Amino acid sequence: MIISDQEYFSFICVLLPFPCSAKEVNLLLQATFSSSMACINLNLDADINKCLSGLWASLPVLGRPKSGIQKLEKEMARLRVKRDDIKNQIDQADRQGKIPTNEVSQWLREVEELEAQVAAIKQDFQSMSHYYVRCFSCNCFNQTGGTSTQTQQAGDQVSIGESSNCCSIIRRVAKKLGEATELTNRAGALDPIATVGPPEPTMMLPISHRPPVGIESYVEGIVSYIDGGEGNIIGIYGMGGVGKTTMLKRIQQHYHLNHAIFDRVIWVVASKDCQLKRLQIDIARSLNLHTLEENDDEQTCGVKLCSFLKNKNCLLLLDDIWERLDLQLLGMAHSGTEQGQQQHQQPRKVVVFTTRSEIMCAQMNAEKKVKVNCLDSDQAWQLFVQNSDGDVLGSDAGIKFVAEKLAKECAGLPLALVTVARAMSGKRSWEAWNDALHQIRDKHEWATIALPEDSLVMYKAFKLSYDSLENDSVRECLLCYALWPEDYQFDKFFELIQCWIGCGIIHEFNVINEAFAQGYSHLETLVAASLLEQCGDLNFPYGNKSVKMHDVIRDMALLMVSRLEGNKRQWIVKAGIGMSELPRQEEWQEAERASFMRNEITSLQEYEASTFPKLSMLILHYNHHLKQIPPSLFASMPRLKYLDLSGCRITELPKEICSLAELQYLNLSDNRIIRLPFEFGCLSKLQYLFLSSTRLKIVPNGAISNLLMLKWLDISNNPLVPEWWWDELKCFKGRHQLSVTIDINATTDNIERLNMLPPNVSLWVLTLDGENISKLPNYDLDTLQWGCRVSDNLVFLCIQNLRLDRLELAVGVGRESSFGCLKSLRFIDLTLLEEISLNRVRFYNLREIYIHDCPMLKDASWVLQLPCLNCLDISMCGKMKEVISEVGNSNSICSSSIQYLILWNMSDLNLIANRPLHFPYLEYIRVRECPKLIKLPFGTEILKNRLKVIKGEEDWWNNLDWDDESIKDSLTPYFR
Structure with a gap:
């Protein structure tokens, strides 16, 4: 069908989404079709339908491609803000050992894919703009770049492809705009963001700068x-x-x-x-x-x-x-x-x-x-000396002579050399050294040990070190570590020391703080003896030192609790090996302790009464597919004292648990239990009860208050503390001081209830939470001690979701600070808070400050009053311009004890401090999403300190302003 030029131009003007003259239409046509076409024969059905389908589908939303891309970019910017917020929440959850939910991971993948697709669209549009390729259905002809005639004269020959014409661009932009809007809307429904995940991976720190011998x-x-x-x-x-x-x-x-x-x-x-x-x-x-x-x-x-x-x-x-x-x-x-x-x-x-x-x-x-071969004799002696007390070896030729023979008995095996040398480092008499040599050479003692020669060498060294430990409590602590999976690393020691307490290894204490102090002492002893390794991980935000047991030492410890040498005790340890069911009954029928933690066990079989007559400890921790416990299990273990069912998915606790007359430790945390059995109060010897992160709704009267031997109760991480919890605590009749871990809604009634708790109940970990409170009603933190002496034993305090504009941590006039045990203080989601101050409070032992999502907070200058502060972590405080805004007078240089400094998502932060600060202990700095922070408060003295790691974005690091560029050059190797 042939039509005239005027009819064609009139038809095109009708299709275009904007007023257009015939001359402008002609320019469009010249930009779209080659001038070599003498005439235009249109297939109206194909061309017009193609135009209409592209126009009518997209024009109501976009109009022209350029404006459409601008709209898309604006929506993508909104989406990126949502994505960044969610990633921040993921980072926060990661610090708590959690991982993103599947839904969140899928959402992040879709956002990533959409970003790539939008970038491709923009690239196509830019390419199209460069070559002046246009279709006649929309006006995006850029006259500033020259006309199509000029392009033709330049000899450019560009074909019009489906992916690079305006109709196609408009359709693609419209589709992606819809997807971006849908993803933005979905972001608000992503709840929860993260869930409990597997343990943190083992990350090893660089070892000592002194090169190890022989490698x-x-x-x-x-x-x-x-x-x-x-x-x-x-x-x-x-x-x-x-x-x-x-x-x-x-x-x-x-x-x-x-x-x-x-x-x-x-x-x-x-x-x-x-x-x-x-x-x-x-x-x-x-x-x-x-x-x-x-x-x-x-x-x-x-x-x-x-x-x-x-x-x-x-x-x-x-x-x-x-x-x-x-x-x-x-x-x-x-x-x-x-x-x-x-x-x-x-x-x-x-x-x-x-x-x-x-x-x-x-x-x-x-x-x-x-x-890797064993060391030769010279290297072996060098390593032995490095790990011994040099003064002792140099003070007595007889001791040195015996020490050389001891080193030779280790056959050049480095771990054996270190183990023996550390075991002997406290021995100062020739007789003690000679006795050790006699022990390790005693053929009669080792004749019954059926081990390969290399394993026997290590076992002899281990046995010597084990026997050299100061008491049976420390020895038992070492053996308990072997209950965990091979190469398991404790980033925090809470779980390990909790086990030692539950086993009765640590039992002479009045309050839990004293027990943990003993636990840390035992840990130091084992590390000093090289039976545990202190490995720490500076990628972990708070840089906590961590420990692990060498797999060879673990093998030796498990030999010690096997039937080797005719031992009377027998443990069975199958932890973290992926087993889906318990071993056959005969394999552990005579066991005293059994650890099946961190496996894939889905169910437990029925057992007859007294099947396991000697079993005193059973650990099923973190078998997250385990949902039911058969009632007969408890009757089969009449001497059970320690039961760990935490991290499973148990929905109901059989009433037969009350038949465990010897039970002293029960961990039911992270389960889905709704009620406790009516007979629960009959567990008359129960001392340690953990009910954190459960779904308990029903607790029978007297179930807790009648547990006369109870010393430690954890009911934290539960949404609310119902009335019956208060009744149970208020009526507690126990014979010991009860330490409680609890989260409460910070209402006036609940604060008064805390003050009414009996003297034998004290708080150990406390979270004050509340969204509808304008201020803490007529109380400062210290008044809690009137009823329950909360401040005397409190180690962890978190204040969150309170509508406060000012928070003063104060004690009464003439009264000394009583927060002597407080180690961690957290402020979370205090959206109106502008100021935190201390009044006569001296947190002498406070180690960690964590401030998150306090957008109105101006500074944290008060942290300079904390003499032992180890870690300062501040995030999402948008109004904070300076972390430390007051640092003495203009001529003073203040010192901070901080070792780990973490700052992230602080949009207005300009300075860490407005005066020079001395950080003699600083090891770790992490800065993220602090675009205005362009200067660090460090001088050349930082180069002489203990700094090991600086983490942050590459752009941030490259744009920092330094008074002396040599400081940056010296610190660059530490930047990650």
Whole structure:
């Protein structure tokens, strides 16, 4: 069909979304169609329908492409704000050991995909603008860039493609605008953001700057091999305790300080019976990757890891593997050299692993194998001396002579040398040294020990160290650690010391604080003896020192509680090995202690009465598929004293639990129990009861108040404290001081109830919560001591969701501060709070301050009054311009005891302090999303201090203002 020019122009003007002259239509047509076309023969059905479908679908929303993209960008900006808020909440939850829910992970993935699609649309539009490609259905002709005639004269020949014409752009923009709006709206319904996840992965710190004896040459060879690009899989093998993990730490240390080769250095511990899925999760957590979901299979997790690491140079350090692992499923998609020349064109994926078996190196396709041998005699003596008391060795030639023989008995095994040297470091007489030598050489004593020679050497060293511990309590503490899975690391010692208390190892105390003090003392003793390793992790926000037990030491401890040497006691430990059901009855029928924690047990079988007559401890902690407990279980264990069912999904507690007449410790936390049995109060010997994070709604009268021996009660992390809890606590008849962990709604009535609690009830951990209170009614914190002496024993205090504009922590005139045990103080979601102040309060032992989401708070200058403050963590305080706004007079330089400083999401923060501050103990700084913070309050003195890690965005670090650029150069190696 042929139509005239005038009819055609009239028709086009009708279609266009804006007024347009015939001349402008002509320019559009010239920009759209080649001038080589002598005439235009239109297929009206095809062309007009195509225009109409594009126009009518999109024009009501967008109009022209440029304005549509602007609208899309505005919606994407809203979406990014929501995404950043959710990521901040994820970071906050991560500090509490939680992981994002599946719904949140899916939402984040959709946002990430949408961002990529929107970027592609913008790129297509920019390309179209560059080449002046237009269709006649909309006006986006940019006359500032020249006319189509000019373009043609330049010789540009551009075809009109589906992805790069205006109709297509408008349709794509309209679709993505709808998706962005839908995602923004969905963000408000994401609740909860995170849930309880697996334990934190083990992250090892760089070891001492003093090179370990005998391994530096190994490390130099491996580093040279990696840097030379000769291969990508290196296997380090050797017997247990020979120094393989220490070598891996040195390699990690080298590449943490040298960022030129690898974008990511990842450390994970495999261990015996390790599951691939757990390794994948550990790697994802170390990468801060939140897209791995609990119900993902191994293949899916592997794809996600590979996708994330695809364009990154990575070094994966795998410690202590016992079976072949598929490296591609761990994100190392290009490990190996089978790709030939293409390997050098791809990002490098290097894997260094340790194992006890050379065969494992072959199974892992290691391109370089490094065998770690025991030390020669000179090296062995050097290591022994390093870990001994030098004054003792140098003071008596006889002691030195015996010490050399003791070192020789260790056969060059580093772990044995260190263990024996530390065990003897407190011995100052020749007789004590000679007795140790006699013990370790006594063939009669070791004749019945059926162990391989290398294991026997280590067992002798372990036994000597074990016997040298100061008392049976410390020895029992060491053995208890072996109840946890291999290579389990305690980032906080609460769980471990709680076990020691529950077992009765620590039993002579008046209040829980005293028990924990004893626990920390025992920990220091075991670390000093090198039976526990202090490894700590500065990637952990608060930098808490952590401990773990070397797998060889754990093996020796488990030998000690087996039937070896005719021991009377027998423990069965199958922790963290992925088992789905309990062992056969005959395997643990005679056991005294049984640990099946952190497995996949789904159900328990029925047992006959007194099936386990000797069993005093049963740990089923964190079997999160376990929902029911058979009633016969309790009747089968008549001597049970310690029962840990925490972290399961139990919905009902059988009344038969009340038949456990000897029960002293019961942990039901993190379960779904709704009620306690009516007979619960009959547990007459119960001393420790943990009901945190349960769904309890019904507690029979007297169930708690009649527990006469109760010393510790935890009812925290429950939404409200119902009336019956107050009645139970008020009527408590116990013979001991009861320490309580509790969360309460900070109403006037509840504050008065706290004051009315009996003298034998004291608060240990307290959270004051309330959303509808304008001020704390007629009370300062110290008045709580009138009824329950809360401040005397309180170790943790959290104040949250209160509508306060000013908060004063005060004590009465003439009264000394009574918060002598307080270690952690938190302020959360105080949206109106402008000022915090101290009045006659001296928090002498306060170690941690945490301030979150207090948007009106102006500063935290009062923290300078805390002499022992270890960690200061402030986040989401939008009005805060200075952390410390008052630092003495203009000529003074104040000192702070802070070791760990964390600041994030502080939009107006300009300064940490308005005067120079001295940080002699500072080790860790983390700054995130503080765009206006361009100066740190450090002078050259910071270079002489203990600083180890600075974490933050690259742009923030590069834009910092320094009085002396040499300070930045010196600190750059510590920046992560």
